[in-house]
Amino acid sequence: MGHIFKSAFILLFVSLLCQSAVGEDYSSKNKRAVKAYQEALELFKSRQYEDFFDKIDKTIDEDTAFTEAYLLAMQASVEKLYEKRAIYYGEKAFRLNPTLHPSLASILGKLYLRDGQYDKSIECFNFFIAKFPNQRSKVDENLGKAQVARELKSKPVSFVPQNMGDSINSKFDDYWPSISGDGNVFVKTSNIPRLDSSHIFQEDFFVSKKDSLGGWCKAAPLAGSINTAANEGAQSLTADGKGMFFTMCINECNIYYSKLKDGIWGNPEKLPTPVNSPLSSDKQPSISADGRYLFFTSNRGGGYGGYDLYVAIRDMETGEWIEVRNLGPKINTSKNDVAPFIHFDGQTLYFASDGHDGLGGLDLFMSRLDANGEWTTPVNLGYPVNTHGEEQGIVVSADTRNTFIASNREEGKGLDIYFFEMSEALKPQVTSYLKGSVVDAKTKKPLAAEIILANLKTGKDEFVSSSDPDNGSFFTSLPAATSYALQVTKKGYLFNSQSFMLDSTKTLQNPLEIKVELEPISVGSTTVLRNIYFEVNSYMLRPESEVELNTLIKLLNSNPTLWIEISGHTDSSGSQVFNNVLSSNRAKEVVQYLVAKGIDKNRLRAVGYGSSNPIAPNDSIENKAKNRRTEFKVLYK
Numbered sequence: 001m002g003h004i005f006k007s008a009f010i011l012l013f014v015s016l017l018c019q020s021a022v023g024e025d026y027s028s029k030n031k032r033a034v035k036a037y038q039e040a041l042e043l044f045k046s047r048q049y050e051d052f053f054d055k056i057d058k059t060i061d062e063d064t065a066f067t068e069a070y071l072l073a074m075q076a077s078v079e080k081l082y083e084k085r086a087i088y089y090g091e092k093a094f095r096l097n098p099t100l101h102p103s104l105a106s107i108l109g110k111l112y113l114r115d116g117q118y119d120k121s122i123e124c125f126n127f128f129i130a131k132f133p134n135q136r137s138k139v140d141e142n143l144g145k146a147q148v149a150r151e152l153k154s155k156p157v158s159f160v161p162q163n164m165g166d167s168i169n170s171k172f173d174d175y176w177p178s179i180s181g182d183g184n185v186f187v188k189t190s191n192i193p194r195l196d197s198s199h200i201f202q203e204d205f206f207v208s209k210k211d212s213l214g215g216w217c218k219a220a221p222l223a224g225s226i227n228t229a230a231n232e233g234a235q236s237l238t239a240d241g242k243g244m245f246f247t248m249c250i251n252e253c254n255i256y257y258s259k260l261k262d263g264i265w266g267n268p269e270k271l272p273t274p275v276n277s278p279l280s281s282d283k284q285p286s287i288s289a290d291g292r293y294l295f296f297t298s299n300r301g302g303g304y305g306g307y308d309l310y311v312a313i314r315d316m317e318t319g320e321w322i323e324v325r326n327l328g329p330k331i332n333t334s335k336n337d338v339a340p341f342i343h344f345d346g347q348t349l350y351f352a353s354d355g356h357d358g359l360g361g362l363d364l365f366m367s368r369l370d371a372n373g374e375w376t377t378p379v380n381l382g383y384p385v386n387t388h389g390e391e392q393g394i395v396v397s398a399d400t401r402n403t404f405i406a407s408n409r410e411e412g413k414g415l416d417i418y419f420f421e422m423s424e425a426l427k428p429q430v431t432s433y434l435k436g437s438v439v440d441a442k443t444k445k446p447l448a449a450e451i452i453l454a455n456l457k458t459g460k461d462e463f464v465s466s467s468d469p470d471n472g473s474f475f476t477s478l479p480a481a482t483s484y485a486l487q488v489t490k491k492g493y494l495f496n497s498q499s500f501m502l503d504s505t506k507t508l509q510n511p512l513e514i515k516v517e518l519e520p521i522s523v524g525s526t527t528v529l530r531n532i533y534f535e536v537n538s539y540m541l542r543p544e545s546e547v548e549l550n551t552l553i554k555l556l557n558s559n560p561t562l563w564i565e566i567s568g569h570t571d572s573s574g575s576q577v578f579n580n581v582l583s584s585n586r587a588k589e590v591v592q593y594l595v596a597k598g599i600d601k602n603r604l605r606a607v608g609y610g611s612s613n614p615i616a617p618n619d620s621i622e623n624k625a626k627n628r629r630t631e632f633k634v635l636y637k
Helices: 002-021 031-045 049-060 067-079 083-096 103-115 118-131 133-138 138-154 543-558 575-594 621-627
Strands: 171-180 185-193 201-209 231-237 245-248 254-260 282-287 293-298 310-312 319-327 337-342 348-353 363-368 401-406 417-421 431-440 450-455 460-464 473-479 482-489 496-504 512-518 526-528 564-571 604-608 629-636
Touching: 031 049, 031 067, 049 067, 067 083, 067 103, 083 103, 083 575, 103 118, 103 138, 118 133, 118 512, 133 138, 171 231, 171 401, 185 231, 245 282, 293 473, 310 337, 431 450, 450 473, 473 482, 482 512, 482 543, 496 512, 496 526, 543 575, 564 575, 575 604, 575 629
Parallel strands: 171 417, 201 231, 231 282, 254 282, 282 337, 431 512, 564 604
Antiparallel strands: 171 185, 185 201, 231 245, 245 254, 282 293, 293 310, 310 319, 337 348, 348 363, 401 417, 431 473, 450 460, 450 482, 482 496, 526 629, 564 629
16 A cells, blocks of 8 residues: 555655754643653654554553654554555544645545445545645546545446355465366465475465366365476466466566376476566466467566556467467556456456456456457456455356356455356456367377367358367357357378357356277378358358368379379259269369469379269258268378
8 A cells, every 4th residue: 555655655754844943833732742742753764563552552652632743643554455444543633634735634634445445535636636725636647546446336237156165175375266168167365384494485386176966075285396496376267177378476476387197287388478567567477268278467568557468379289388478458468467367258357456447456347359350349247246355356157147256255264265256247258168178080089180160251260179088078168149160280190170059058057079980090081161152052162161172282292192083973963964963073173272382282182982882871951961062081101
């Protein structure tokens, strides 16, 4: 708190000091009170606060109208962060002589603002403006904040916080919640005493998992070497719950990563530049569901304020962090913007700020990515989610039903973690969920393969990741009511492609499940190109086919000795002659596309089979759709 009033209190202290030095008259004529005050002033100058407060209280006992004594006591209270006591002394001084010092009204107004007493804060600032109109600029900003805060408090949002109970919360401070995409893994930071007799506390990670009844198991320390003698905290789980980015502070704070393998968390690895920057504090990471974007807090040079929000971008093919961008002036202010959380939808950002209009201290805000890729103007989450205190560290579950925050409330055990349902206007967009696995088609063993999910309409890659090498699994959340193309690739294998519509029925508890079997590259192996589309009864390729065709080009470029046959197939509708011509022309059209992109035409053969090779009976719309297909077969490797 003290830094907020630093300049004003320097003037106040210098004024009191000069008054004492030149022997000016005090407001008190009581010699014993003046003597005690001067002794208290010396104690204050030497920062002997305990003795100072004893002496200043004796001063006031001698003369309860000694205005300077109240002013000095107010200053000492601010420096010791005794806010309530500072307000008490400030009110006494203001009642006795509100203009004894020009800064008194503005300082008291700031104290009221910090304490959430917005009406009184506004009164003090208006008094200051009336008495010192030429100095209005000193209080205009805080007057505006008090007016905004009063307005926010007058329109409370729905907020019914529920303590997460003894399974999650302990007798120590518990905070900084994080949750996996499927909602089954919950990690928190706890401030616990060390096991030695030093009485020193340290921050460590604890994990809880859902039991068979849907409740939370008792939180336990993370297994492995991730908890150290240093302070670890401000963590962000990956969507699959098997990786974690977090903050570790040794001299400066930096961002680290640990991976879960066989139930054990591996040694923390410090992220390289450009994520961690020399001579700066980099902390509070939040990883996007697709693993491509890492949002974090930093005070590195070139920002807008004290701490700014940044995003690091990862090259999903190499795994390297290639670029860091400041989120810009719409998000970042001249003060502190911290504690980002990017929701699983990849488009809704929550963060804390003391620079945007709020109720005082750090407030929680929400911003969304618009259609142009720009962040919208941040929206305050409202009162009583935000208070005049400090709020930060918010997480919203993937299904948007539960929001988790840490709060120090009367019914808790200190700083506890609570959950509540956010108002609809502030929730992320509805997302659907995809759960998949990748295996070798012959051995059925799990594979670590590259996973790409592209929006069929826009062609944009919405999810780029890899399946888990231990079990071949992958998990993500994506915007609902959208058609996607799935591409699964691995060196030495033919790629696998699928297309599907994700709708809102594919919830966290009931995701769309896909099992992908990859065929090893061998002569005669065949793959259906499920995401190649033609105009009806035509061989004209539709634009959404480019995603699939470009994946095929990558396969051919990475296997330069591979020769393939492109085959076209139709259902049984229409004449045999028409179907043979149509299927042949479609195969030729694909070959022409590949040749135009640089593939040697001698490696390609186009064949039309018409309706002669069905893979399903032509007895329904669905089966006929399966038979209308384009395939490629390995001729030579």
